[in-house]
Amino acid sequence: MKIYSCCGTESITKKYFCSECGGSTFEEKEVSDAGTVYSYTKIHIAPAEFADIAPYNVVLVALDEANAKVTTRIEKDVEIGDKVSLDRIENEAYIYKRIS
Incomplete structure (x- = not known):
């Protein structure tokens, strides 16, 4: 990244x-795309263009190798402090996944 x-x-x-x-x-x-969940929210009532994927998580990730944060989408539920990394980029959006 x-x-x-x-x-x-x-x-x-x-x-x-x-x-x-x-x-x-x-x-x-x-820098590495790996990071830690800093904050998140679950969107239940989505704008029309995202209605087909609701509910979904919008997550603020603090990158491990930089003093920067990135707003991402994560398909599974997460908690603050979970370790995550980039899974793919879809329609110019970062899609992250939880890692062990």
Whole structure:
């Protein structure tokens, strides 16, 4: 997974300006997609385009090798602190899975 960093602030999306210092020079690096469930919610009543997969979990994952978080979807139930990793990218969305 690519991470973009400036002044210690890291993000999975490339930005024009750093939200902390206003700089525009970003270092790009590859990090593991593994992480830990930071927060989650289960969507029961989904928007029309996602109604066919409801209920589903939207999960905020703190990456292990970066000071960044990624919003993902996970098909199985999870708890805060569970270890997860990228399973696939589907329709430009990160789909993670719980790992042992």
